[in-house]
Amino acid sequence: MRQLVxxxxxxxxxxxxxxxxxxxxxxxxxxxxxxxxxxxxxxAFFLGGGNLLRVHINKLWRRKKDWGFSIxxxxxxxxxxxxxxxxxxxxxxxxxxxxxxGSMFYTIFDSVVVPLGSTMYSLLAFFVASASYRAFRAKxxxxxxxxxxxxxxxxxxxxxGLMLTEWVPDSFSLLQIPNLxxxxxxxxxxxxxxxxxxxxxxxxxxxxxxLILGIERSYLGGDxx
Amino acid sequence: MPDVGVMVPLVAIFGGLIWLLVRxxxxxxxxxRVIFIFIFVAVATPILFPITFxxxxxxxxxxxxxxxxxxxxxxxxxxxxxxxxxxxxEVQPMANxxxxxxxxxxxxxxxxxxxxxxxxxxxxxLEYVIKPDFPHLVDGVxxxxxxxxxxxxxxxxxxxxxxxxxxxxxxxGVPLDSIEIFDKVGSCRDFDLILTVGGGRPGPKEWVLFVGxxxxxPIGAGVAAVVAPQLYPYYPRQVIGILGGIKxxxxxxxxxxxxxxxxEDMEKPGLRMMGPQTLAHVVIMAFIVIGNIAFxxxxxxxxxx
Amino acid sequence: MTxxxxxxxxxxxxxxxxxxxxxxxxxxxxxxxxxxxxDGPDIVLAGSDSALVSLAPVTSLVAADNTYDNGxxxxxxxxxxxxxxxxxxxxxxxxxxxLAGTGEPEAIADLPPGSNQYxxxxxxxxxxxxxxxxxxxxxxxxxxxxxxxxxxxREWINxxxxxxxxxxxxxxxxxxxYVTVAKRGKKLFVRKIAGxxxxxxxVGRATEMGRPVLFIPGIHDMDDVxxxxxxxxxxxxxxxxxxxxxxxxxxxARSLVMTAGREVIKSSYQAAGRPDAYSDDMVNYITDExxxxxxxxxxxxxxxxxxxxxxxxxxxxESLILAETGNSVGAIQIAGTARPAQLPFxxxxxxxxxxxxxxxxxxxxxxxxxxxxxSLKGQDVGKVIAMVVIMIGVISLTFAEAWKIEFMQxxxxxxxxxxxxx
Numbered sequence: 034m035r036q037l038v039x040x041x042x043x044x045x046x047x048x049x050x051x052x053x054x055x056x057x058x059x060x061x062x063x064x065x066x067x068x069x070x071x072x073x074x075x076x077a078f079f080l081g082g083g084n085l086l087r088v089h090i091n092k093l094w095r096r097k098k099d100w101g102f103s104i105x106x107x108x109x110x111x112x113x114x115x116x117x118x119x120x121x122x123x124x125x126x127x128x129x130x131x132x133x134x135g136s137m138f139y140t141i142f143d144s145v146v147v148p149l150g151s152t153m154y155s156l157l158a159f160f161v162a163s164a165s166y167r168a169f170r171a172k173x174x175x176x177x178x179x180x181x182x183x184x185x186x187x188x189x190x191x192x193x194g195l196m197l198t199e200w201v202p203d204s205f206s207l208l209q210i211p212n213l214x215x216x217x218x219x220x221x222x223x224x225x226x227x228x229x230x231x232x233x234x235x236x237x238x239x240x241x242x243x244l245i246l247g248i249e250r251s252y253l254g255g256d257x258x
Numbered sequence: 259m260p261d262v263g264v265m266v267p268l269v270a271i272f273g274g275l276i277w278l279l280v281r282x283x284x285x286x287x288x289x290x291r292v293i294f295i296f297i298f299v300a301v302a303t304p305i306l307f308p309i310t311f312x313x314x315x316x317x318x319x320x321x322x323x324x325x326x327x328x329x330x331x332x333x334x335x336x337x338x339x340x341x342x343x344x345x346x347x348e349v350q351p352m353a354n355x356x357x358x359x360x361x362x363x364x365x366x367x368x369x370x371x372x373x374x375x376x377x378x379x380x381x382x383x384l385e386y387v388i389k390p391d392f393p394h395l396v397d398g399v400x401x402x403x404x405x406x407x408x409x410x411x412x413x414x415x416x417x418x419x420x421x422x423x424x425x426x427x428x429x430x431g432v433p434l435d436s437i438e439i440f441d442k443v444g445s446c447r448d449f450d451l452i453l454t455v456g457g458g459r460p461g462p463k464e465w466v467l468f469v470g471x472x473x474x475x476p477i478g479a480g481v482a483a484v485v486a487p488q489l490y491p492y493y494p495r496q497v498i499g500i501l502g503g504i505k506x507x508x509x510x511x512x513x514x515x516x517x518x519x520x521x522e523d524m525e526k527p528g529l530r531m532m533g534p535q536t537l538a539h540v541v542i543m544a545f546i547v548i549g550n551i552a553f554x555x556x557x558x559x560x561x562x563x
Numbered sequence: 564m565t566x567x568x569x570x571x572x573x574x575x576x577x578x579x580x581x582x583x584x585x586x587x588x589x590x591x592x593x594x595x596x597x598x599x600x601x602d603g604p605d606i607v608l609a610g611s612d613s614a615l616v617s618l619a620p621v622t623s624l625v626a627a628d629n630t631y632d633n634g635x636x637x638x639x640x641x642x643x644x645x646x647x648x649x650x651x652x653x654x655x656x657x658x659x660x661x662l663a664g665t666g667e668p669e670a671i672a673d674l675p676p677g678s679n680q681y682x683x684x685x686x687x688x689x690x691x692x693x694x695x696x697x698x699x700x701x702x703x704x705x706x707x708x709x710x711x712x713x714x715x716x717r718e719w720i721n722x723x724x725x726x727x728x729x730x731x732x733x734x735x736x737x738x739x740x741y742v743t744v745a746k747r748g749k750k751l752f753v754r755k756i757a758g759x760x761x762x763x764x765x766v767g768r769a770t771e772m773g774r775p776v777l778f779i780p781g782i783h784d785m786d787d788v789x790x791x792x793x794x795x796x797x798x799x800x801x802x803x804x805x806x807x808x809x810x811x812x813x814x815x816a817r818s819l820v821m822t823a824g825r826e827v828i829k830s831s832y833q834a835a836g837r838p839d840a841y842s843d844d845m846v847n848y849i850t851d852e853x854x855x856x857x858x859x860x861x862x863x864x865x866x867x868x869x870x871x872x873x874x875x876x877x878x879x880x881e882s883l884i885l886a887e888t889g890n891s892v893g894a895i896q897i898a899g900t901a902r903p904a905q906l907p908f909x910x911x912x913x914x915x916x917x918x919x920x921x922x923x924x925x926x927x928x929x930x931x932x933x934x935x936x937x938s939l940k941g942q943d944v945g946k947v948i949a950m951v952v953i954m955i956g957v958i959s960l961t962f963a964e965a966w967k968i969e970f971m972q973x974x975x976x977x978x979x980x981x982x983x984x985x
Contacts, residue, residue: 157880222490241788482880
């Protein structure tokens with residue numbers, strides 16, 4: 034019974050959604066089910082938020098390792114919750130948008146969340162360098178091709194690429210590095226991407242069929258013998 | 259005479275690379291933290307002491323530029339801000355340049371967001387780009403901000419056939435029915451061009467799949483560099499032009515300044531950021547060479563043993 | 564010819580002539596008022612204008628039911644006014660009018676010059692409508708003839724998607740066929756996938772080193788099939804972990820994934836006969852915010868130093884950050900995603916990468932269950948179809964472009980129709 038109900042729901046909803054593509058009166062179903070999922074996911078916020086609070090309060094209470102950071106987490110959680118719920122500092126009344134300019138929520142978001150997000154994203158610059166240093170080694174033929182392509186693309190994304198190959202006559206303009214970089218992106222890279230996307234599409238179809246028909250049920254638990 | 263502030267770090271970088279090359283010839287690998295220091299200096303130097311390079315628009319950028327340039331004045335453009343603060347440094351310059359270009363050509367823009375974080379970034383464009391550069395334009399007449407709507411692809415599914423059903427009012431609570439721009443716009447099919455700036459999901463791909471292709475509306479995309487390759491299958495039919503990463507932004511800014519001299523002195527963050535990108539790319543290429551030398555020297559050493 | 568009549572007859576003829584002249588003048592003046600367009604309204608003047616520019620109305624206006632919908636749209640097509648083609652055209656646009664039943668005309672849309680069609684999606688099924696379109700100048704409207712009355716119809720089957728249905732049937736049919744074949748006991752060959760073969764060794768390594776396994780199911784919610792694929796693999800991985808008596812941590816970015824993850828791991832521990840070893844703290848919700856989640860997971864990696872890291876599911880810009888941090892702590896990493904943009908980062912930074920469809924095939928591969936393996940075989944039929952169609956398309960396009968062979972162009976056009984998603 035525990036698995037039968039979700040499997041039945043999966044089968045009915047999955048089949049309906051497939052059929053709705055071909056039956057116009059059912060055309061709005063996808064939109065409806067998407068909205069329903071969003072509503073369910075919103076309720077699930079309480080589960081996630083509750084878990085976050087429980088873990089960190091427990092850590093703080095029992096003075097576990099690094100409990101000081103839990104204070105930061107809980108303080109941030111409480112501050113943003115209060116700022117959003119009570120619209121602290123919002124111009125206008127409690128019905129105004131939660132992120133209205135001038136509100137405490139917006140100010141903290143703009144001054145704290147935005148720079149922190151940008152900081153994490155900027156780590157990519159360092160990690161691309163270290164990953165490139167480690168990965169682009171000419172160990173074999175394929176790795177050498179990868180290395181050459183990477184060089185051309187790297188050069189092509191800078192003005193030096195044009196500077197270095199400006200002398201190439203127009204009849205061989207493809208050999209100018211920026212054009213070669215675009216050709217690599219548009220031809221071999223695109224061919225590979227399309228092949229992967231076709232495979233992914235078919236994989237999604239197969240996986241979805243397994244889920245709808247109940248052949249695949251391990252995501253529900255209880256089928257891991 | 260080149261600026262001393264630029265020369266000293268550059269000499270340090272290239273000197274350091276030569277030193278690492280010598281170590282690599284002896285078969286010594288480079289530690290990760292050394293790579294991080296070099297990247298830090300390579301990126302910080304052009305930011306502190308601006309170095310800019312000339313950019314020429316590649317065809318994939320020029321196509322989008324020409325489309326906006328050649329649309330009849332008064333055309334209606336939908337522009338969606340689908341990114342978060344993390345992506346903003348890369349795509350906000352594109353959004354600003356596209357907005358500037360469209361408004362200079364007297365097109366009407368409808369701004370919207372599919373990402374909750376996009377709203378504040380859209381406000382940034384409105385406050386720091388549109389209001390200073392186009393003080394004569396009126397919100398609700400020359401452009402409209404309809405704001406953010408949750409639902410991802412669900413939103414696209416609705417607005418492709420009925421825009422006002424999903425966005426009955428703008429962010430100021432003014433009904434769209436009373437806004438002149440929407441006299442001729444009932445759905446996405448009625449826009450002359452849709453510009454989507456972002457790179458995650460929902461993003462340009464979803465715009466193509468749910469709006470551009472079914473409704474036969476041209477889409478222009480400004481995306482993070484890593485996402486651009488995914489859009490090439492759709493270029494030039496469904497996606498008429500792609501601004502990929504900082505380089506795409508720099509090319510567009512350059513083209514805008516050349517075609518419309520009033521923007522000659524505008525802030526060009528895309529062009530400015532090409533300095534750090536260029537130097538970082540050079541350093542990465544140098545490390546790749548050093549890494550291969552160290553690898554082959556190390557392999558030869560092991561074979562000898 | 565000279566008329567010479569008597570005085571009386573000349574008076575009578577003079578009166579008759581004047582009468583005739585009066586009648587002709589009155590008729591000439593009254594004609595426009597008397598002449599009514601049976602199908603359309605009169606010219607509408609927005610204001611008196613002695614210098615009114617007269618514009619031609621649209622022609623060939625046809626209202627038809629919008630095909631393959633729920634009876635909620637009617638499509639209008641027309642030939643724009645011939646005055647629209649002039650360089651100095653005075654046309655400022657077109658206005659569409661709708662009459663519902665016997666009601667008054669209602670303006671429903673204003674369209675720019677050059678328009679030749681309109682989709683009215685505000686109609687009600689089983690109601691009757693007729694339309695006319697007015698050509699607009701600065702001061703007047705010039706209406707067209709009215710269309711015949713029409714009622715939107717609901718179509719139960721979208722025949723436009725017939726080809727899509729056939730293709731879907733072929734692929735789904737192949738999947739179901741091979742599932743059935745596999746159930747009957749036929750052995751199906753599946754090539755080795757290095758990343759999946761390495762799972763047992765990777766978990767064993769964690770057990771030997773006394774360090775935990777970190778499982779990251781991507782940053783998307785349960786509505787993404789990649790997350791579901793990751794959870795199906797989690798079931799197998801957590802069973803192995805339970806058998807080896809190792810530890811698992813699973814930080815998640817979505818609350819629903821947290822709940823599902825707990826269920827999966829719990830049942831794995833129960834199946835392994837170690838229900839007491841399970842704890843809800845193995846799966847923790849961090850935050851929905853992308854880089855907040857990444858920062859937390861990086862911190863976990865640096866502090867806990869997992870021996871094995873699984874990065875399976877939907878990833879975005881954070882993929883390289885996670886993979887490089889995992890590499891820096893010396894973990895063996897098995898990654899898999901169906902997002903092509905992130906695959907290069909995983910390939911560069913991880914030890915094993917499941918590329919696209921391999922992620923979806925993983926659960927079937929690991930379980931070895933015949934029904935699931937059969938679905939992989941059926942998927943391959945789809946690939947064969949794709950390969951054949953691509954070859955036909957490439958050959959047709961080459962011949963059509965290079966040698967202008969019309970037959971090849973016809974094949975291309977047919978392929979476009981078959982594989983169109985509109």
